[in-house]
Amino acid sequence: MTTIFHNALISKEKLREIILKNPQTLLSGLSFIDLQMSVDEGGIIDFLGVDTAGCLVIVNFDIISDDHMLIDVLSQMQWLKKNQGLIKRLFFSENICFEKTPQIVLLAPAFSNKLEDAVKQLTAKDLKLLNYKYIVSESDDAIIFDEVFSNLKLNSEQALKSKNEDKQLDKIEYAVLSEKDEIEENSDSEKIEAIEEEKSPLYDVITLTPEEIAEFMDFDIGIEQKQRAEQ
Amino acid sequence: MNKLKKLGKGLEDISYLFLSPDQENAAEQKIKTVQETSVKETIEMATKNICLIGNSHDSRDAFLVINLSLALARLGMKIAVVDMDEKLPCLNFLLGKTAEGEKLSDDNQIVSQGPFGVKLAGINSDLIESMLIDRAIRAKIMKEMQQMEKEVDLVLISVSQDSLCYMNPLLRNSIEEFLVFVSPDKNSMLDSYKVIKTIFSNNPIAKIGTIITDIEHMYAIDVVFNKMFSSVKKFLVKELYKYGFLFKLKQEVNNNSNIASFYDADLTACISNIAQIIILRLNLDENVKSNGELFKNILNEFGID
Numbered sequence: 433m434t435t436i437f438h439n440a441l442i443s444k445e446k447l448r449e450i451i452l453k454n455p456q457t458l459l460s461g462l463s464f465i466d467l468q469m470s471v472d473e474g475g476i477i478d479f480l481g482v483d484t485a486g487c488l489v490i491v492n493f494d495i496i497s498d499d500h501m502l503i504d505v506l507s508q509m510q511w512l513k514k515n516q517g518l519i520k521r522l523f524f525s526e527n528i529c530f531e532k533t534p535q536i537v538l539l540a541p542a543f544s545n546k547l548e549d550a551v552k553q554l555t556a557k558d559l560k561l562l563n564y565k566y567i568v569s570e571s572d573d574a575i576i577f578d579e580v581f582s583n584l585k586l587n588s589e590q591a592l593k594s595k596n597e598d599k600q601l602d603k604i605e606y607a608v609l610s611e612k613d614e615i616e617e618n619s620d621s622e623k624i625e626a627i628e629e630e631k632s633p634l635y636d637v638i639t640l641t642p643e644e645i646a647e648f649m650d651f652d653i654g655i656e657q658k659q660r661a662e663q
Numbered sequence: 664m665n666k667l668k669k670l671g672k673g674l675e676d677i678s679y680l681f682l683s684p685d686q687e688n689a690a691e692q693k694i695k696t697v698q699e700t701s702v703k704e705t706i707e708m709a710t711k712n713i714c715l716i717g718n719s720h721d722s723r724d725a726f727l728v729i730n731l732s733l734a735l736a737r738l739g740m741k742i743a744v745v746d747m748d749e750k751l752p753c754l755n756f757l758l759g760k761t762a763e764g765e766k767l768s769d770d771n772q773i774v775s776q777g778p779f780g781v782k783l784a785g786i787n788s789d790l791i792e793s794m795l796i797d798r799a800i801r802a803k804i805m806k807e808m809q810q811m812e813k814e815v816d817l818v819l820i821s822v823s824q825d826s827l828c829y830m831n832p833l834l835r836n837s838i839e840e841f842l843v844f845v846s847p848d849k850n851s852m853l854d855s856y857k858v859i860k861t862i863f864s865n866n867p868i869a870k871i872g873t874i875i876t877d878i879e880h881m882y883a884i885d886v887v888f889n890k891m892f893s894s895v896k897k898f899l900v901k902e903l904y905k906y907g908f909l910f911k912l913k914q915e916v917n918n919n920s921n922i923a924s925f926y927d928a929d930l931t932a933c934i935s936n937i938a939q940i941i942i943l944r945l946n947l948d949e950n951v952k953s954n955g956e957l958f959k960n961i962l963n964e965f966g967i968d
Binding site for chain 1: 864
């Protein structure tokens with residue numbers, strides 16, 4: 433029997449709850465480490481997450497179309513870069529890799545053409561725009577996430593993984609609130625994308641030892657100068 | 664190139680400020696070598712090159728790269744600047760805006776002309792991916808880059824720390840020398856150290872020089888360099904070269920800054936000195952001609968034949 437769904441408005445709280453319970457539908461391998469994180473003038477990061485390779489992911493959403501989302505999230509990205517030390521201390525158990533640029537996922541019912549044009553000019557490989565559509569029937573409701581734009585690069589781990597197994601998520605992802613299974617689709621475009629990702633240069637992550645970090649964390653130019661003068 | 668011969672005494676006078684004591688003798692030898700090459704036969708080899716790795720992705724690093732290229736051009740060198748930075752708008756924009764009366768080349772061309780004969784090219788990972796897929800694009804770009812190499816004495820490649828993750832193959836064998844910006848802030852020093860470690864991990868025989876940036880007091884130059892030098896020696900068992908320093912910018916520089924309208928005497932002197940050290944270090948020789956293989960080798964590292 434066919435169920436008839438209608439478009440409906442969703443409250444911000446309900447959308448937040450859906451995202452919180454279904455991080456993987458936004459980005460493969462994503463898990464959240466914090467939410468509602470206040471960032472100076474950059475507003476609030478709705479969700480802060482990490483992917484399987486330890487790359488930070490900012491997820492912001494809104495129930496109206498607002499171009500300021502882009503400015504806010506870029507400012508938040510800069511804040512994260514400036515406050516790496518703080519983030520490291522706050523989430524030391526999360527194995528965050530700061531060599532990689534944080535990724536961005538923006539979710540809204542629609543994005544203006546102006547915003548879509550603007551993101552195309554960003555050369556950073558770290559942004560994904562998702563539309564959502566909330567639909568309800570008499571007994572059920574569902575939300576559809578539709579990818580509008582993405583220039584996210586696969587990190588090295590994901591790329592290696594993609595060589596061995598098919599991706600589970602297609603461009604259109606469904607997070608149905610009822611107990612229906614996720615719909616999985618694989619398309620030709622996705623395969624081409626995977627081939628391209630395999631060809632693209634992937635990098636080795638260089639990590640620093642605690643001794644190396646301590647060497648610089650203790651550095652104070654004033655004290656060093658005094659010591660030199662005494663010698 | 665003819666102007667190189669006139670540097671002589673002036674360079675010797677200031678070189679002690681920039682070179683480590685044990686490098687001074689080597690530098691003198693190199694000056695002599697430059698002067699003695701006039702009788703040698705012309706030989707072909709890859710274009711001399713330096714890869715500059717900035718410590719931030721604001722426009723400040725691009726500004727320094729541009730000024731350095733202009734300083735080198737004023738010393739009589741033919742310079743090409745290749746922007747391989749993922750996040751900065753292409754340097755062409757910066758130079759294009761500032762060059763009065765000069766127009767950038769068509770969008771289709773990779774190499775364009777900047778002020779003082781400086782050639783400009785922008786290569787990012789998107790372009791590299793296009794080259795991987797499309798043979799025609801690959802051939803066109805290779806041809807342009809080879810032509811550019813043959814017309815210049817030195818190629819400056821600009822990459823930011825953040826872009827290094829996409830440009831890792833660049834760190835392997837093709838680059839002659841790397842220049843890393845190091846500022847006195849401990850977090851920035853840690854970032855710079857990470858870059859140095861990344862370079863040595865990819866290329867154990869790399870030559871890495873430092874430019875100490877954001878200097879407010881002269882004493883900080885040696886303190887910062889010595890700290891970085893000793894740390895690299897302690898943990899990586901490698902050595903660094905001292906290329907010079909840059910005073911802290913007295914005014915904010917943004918993408919719209921016009922180079923002609925911006926003048927900072929101290930900074931200009933610093934950049935000019937670094938330009939002279941570069942000429943000394945690279946032992947630029949007018950009897951050496953480019954074989955146009957530099958970018959071919961670099962792109963080979965990216966898997967492009």
